[in-house]
Amino acid sequence: MTTSTVVKAESEQAPPRPARRRARDRLGPPWFFVVPALLVYAAIVLYPSVSGIVYAFTDWSGLGDWSFVGLKNFDTLFHDEQALGALKNTLLLTVAIVVVQNAIGLALALGVHTRIKSRILLRAVFFAPVVVSPVMVAFLWKYVYNPAPDAGLNGLLGAIGLDSLRQDWLGNPSLALWSVAFMVIWQHAGYSMVIFLAGLEGVPADLHEAATIDGAGRFSRFRYITWPLLAPATTINLMLSTIGGLKLFDQIFAATNGGPGYATETLSTVLYKQAFVFGRFGYSTAVALVLALFVAAVSLVQIRYLRAREDQT
Amino acid sequence: MTAISNGLSRAQFLRMVGGLAAGAGAAGVLAACGDGGSSGDGSATLTVVGVADEKAPLDLLTKAYTDSGAKVTFKTSYAPTDQVQTSVRTQLNGGNAPDIHVLYPGSGSAMSTGEIGKTPGLLADLSGQSWTSLIPANLKSSYSYDGKVHLFSSGLTVIGVIYNKSVFAGANVQIPKTYDEFLTACDTLKKAGKVPLALGAQTPWVTQLITYAFVASNVYRDTPDFDDQMLAGKATFLDSGWKQSMTEYMDLRDRGYFNDNPNGTTLEQSTAMVANGQAAMAVQVAPLLPAFRDAAKNKDDISMFPFPSADTADKVYTWGGANVGIGVHEKSKNKEAALKFIEFLGQQENINKWCEAVAGIPIKRDASSKVDPALESFLPLLDGGRVAPVGQRWPNAEVQPTHFSVIQELLGKKTTVDDALKKMDEVYKKDA
Known part of the structure; x- marks a missing residue:
């Protein structure tokens, strides 16, 4: 196909990477410029984080003395029904958020990457929820999800004759997790949109022109030009939304506090409650450590796969 | 950088930034020294952290205490229970807890008397104060840990x-x-x-x-x-x-x-x-x-x-049960001043005022106690055990x-x- 030939030809013309690296070395600032920032980062982030790991092997309550308990906290964690339920919820939420948020983000980016007059306004409108505090978003959506038949979303459904779709959005244990997922997607779809938009800006217009001359339709141009060249933006979006989904806390804490029952409990809410509500800092640190390792592992696998995809294009 | 190219040398710029940082740091240190300290004239500044439910009675009674001539300045703050549990427990562990802080009766919550009392050296012993004799026998355990009274709570809810x-x-x-x-x-x-x-x-x-x-x-x-x-x-x-x-x-x-x-x-x-x-x-x-x-x-x-x-x-x-109350930090530099304030709160007149502000029922009622009329039907049950x-x-x-x-x-x-x-x-x- 012509389009793929064009893409390949351009990549062949790219300068070899070592030369690029050498040029960067000559022009870049000296390496020791990073030392002050690194020291601050080490003191504020690395040292507390690494020293905190020790507590994962203790019975510390958050107050007073503690003693080592070996791997007991990890043994408890892998037999803890509540934590395993929270892990399942976390994974379901993450998959829903990664897939739907990025699909909507891409659709919005394609929509506002046109010549329509209101595109600047629309970009601002779609991005606006991103700048609102997650806790504020949760409180706002608690109003939207009011279970009263004449309030919020239920009121809207009633007004357009869809009374049968009225729900107890946050109170129904079977529905609450998806209501939370929708709330998070609503807030962050604009963020994905901006990253995809940046990717779209980098797609050369002449490729589209050439493909159009060759008779490629709109879908073919997206499939063979836009989508492959959006690979870096896709990598970033998938990485960020996966990490965000796995760490999700604020919106859940403010909207449902993990309830009803344990229906929206995630690993982050479990570790918060274990530490600050139940006074089990040792166990909570073990949960945090497992979560951090899990996020790191998922991110590494994801980035290797997506980078490989980028190299193929 | 525009500022530098417009006549401000790199050295001048760095000195200016450094000066600002040092100034900010010094102000912070001075402010920290001013918190909860004692001044030369014997007066003390007591830091108080409570939950939102305690704002009305504590605002009323801290003012009454200073109006009575006590050489004390109060620095009060209130927050929802979740936030207090997080921040005060961290402060207790870090050794910089407020002089007086919220405390829940009994055991079974992160800021309860039993939970905090388990760690030695965090809660001051209030057992010697005269008001403790008013605590009903069936509620003693809610006010105490290991036989020592640590909680001041004006009454029941x-x-x-x-x-x-x-x-x-x-x-x-x-x-x-x-x-x-x-x-x-x-x-x-x-x-x-x-x-x-x-x-x-x-x-x-x-x-x-x-x-x-x-x-x-x-x-x-x-x-x-x-x-x-x-x-x-x-x-x-x-x-x-x-x-x-x-x-x-x-x-x-x-x-x-x-x-x-x-x-x-x-x-x-x-x-x-x-x-x-x-x-x-x-x-x-x-x-x-x-x-x-x-x-x-x-x-x-x-x-x-x-x-x-x-x-x-x-x-x-x-x-x-006993209502949410307060405790005194054992290691507070102003422990004596804080204990005097608790003694003041334990006077019948002030127990009554606290309860009136929160629709509570005083641990002991006298002729001047005004129980909310809506709660009068509960009194025979409480008095009858x-x-x-x-x-x-x-x-x-x-x-x-x-x-x-x-x-x-x-x-x-x-x-x-x-x-x-x-x-x-x-x-x-x-x-x-």
Whole structure:
């Protein structure tokens, strides 16, 4: 196909990477410029984080003395029904958020990457929820999800004759997790949109022109030009939304506090409650450590796969 | 950089930034030195951190204390319970806790007397203060850890039924004295188009109130030492009156006496329902009476009666426990000044003022005590010992949140009463 030939030809013309690296070395600032920032980062982030790991092997309550308990906290964690339920919820939420948020983000980016007059306004409108505090978003959506038949979303459904779709959005244990997922997607779809938009800006217009001359339709141009060249933006979006989904806390804490029952409990809410509500800092640190390792592992696998995809294009 | 190219040299710029940073740092250090310190004239600045419920009485009584000539300046701050639990526990561990801080009665929550008292050197001993002799015998354990009084709490609070008098009058319903009468009243109100019982179970702590209201009669009337039996491993939730209590709770759900979707309804929404007459009653704690009154068009419409969870009126017990209070940090540099303030709060006149501000019932009443008229029907039960402080002696801080969660699951029909109680028994046996 012509389009793929064009893409390949351009990549062949790219300068070899070592030369690029050498040029960067000559022009870049000296390496020791990073030392002050690194020291601050080490003191504020690395040292507390690494020293905190020790507590994962203790019975510390958050107050007073503690003693080592070996791997007991990890043994408890892998037999803890509540934590395993929270892990399942976390994974379901993450998959829903990664897939739907990025699909909507891409659709919005394609929509506002046109010549329509209101595109600047629309970009601002779609991005606006991103700048609102997650806790504020949760409180706002608690109003939207009011279970009263004449309030919020239920009121809207009633007004357009869809009374049968009225729900107890946050109170129904079977529905609450998806209501939370929708709330998070609503807030962050604009963020994905901006990253995809940046990717779209980098797609050369002449490729589209050439493909159009060759008779490629709109879908073919997206499939063979836009989508492959959006690979870096896709990598970033998938990485960020996966990490965000796995760490999700604020919106859940403010909207449902993990309830009803344990229906929206995630690993982050479990570790918060274990530490600050139940006074089990040792166990909570073990949960945090497992979560951090899990996020790191998922991110590494994801980035290797997506980078490989980028190299193929 | 524009600023540099316009006549400001790199060295000048760095000196300026450094100077600003040093200035900011020095200001911070000076401000920190000013916190909670003592001045040369013998006066002290006492830092006080409380929960929002304590703002009204503490604002009133700290002012009264300074007006009385005490050489003390107060630096008070208030926050929701979650935030206080996080910040004050961290400060206690870090050695920079406020001189006086919120403390919950009994054990079983992260900021409770029993939980903080377990770690030596955090809570000052108040046992020698004269007001401690006023603490009712059945509440001593709520104020103490290991035999020492650590909690100052001015009085008791109760769980009962907050109701709208106009709705009752409109449906021609009288205050029920027995459980049968209560069910009849709910039925009549439902037929009159009113929600008999507003329940805002999305607010987790609200979920426990109906269980506690039942348990006071179903468990503690015949087994007053139930907590001791549980702690000794001789009793379980599943094989006790808790089962009957939760079954009756869910029976109210099945009869349709709650508002639709209680799990999706917040405390504020349920309060509004009673206040505006959409609902007739809500099982609630007495300190929320002012909130219901504030939400009602006519404050006099709102009143309260004991939850009638027995076949005959004379068998009704009420949940009654010490109200949230304060403790003194043992390592405070201003410990003596803080203890003097607690002694001041313990004077009968000030106990009365605190209770009036929170619709509480003083630990000891005198002629000048003004109990909220809505709570007068509780006084015979309290004076007659028909009171149970359910939930103030849990062995760890997970039992109570587990209770919240299983009630939400029961309301959502995701579990059974037996499974819910088994889960609570499992959590009860966990290490503290």
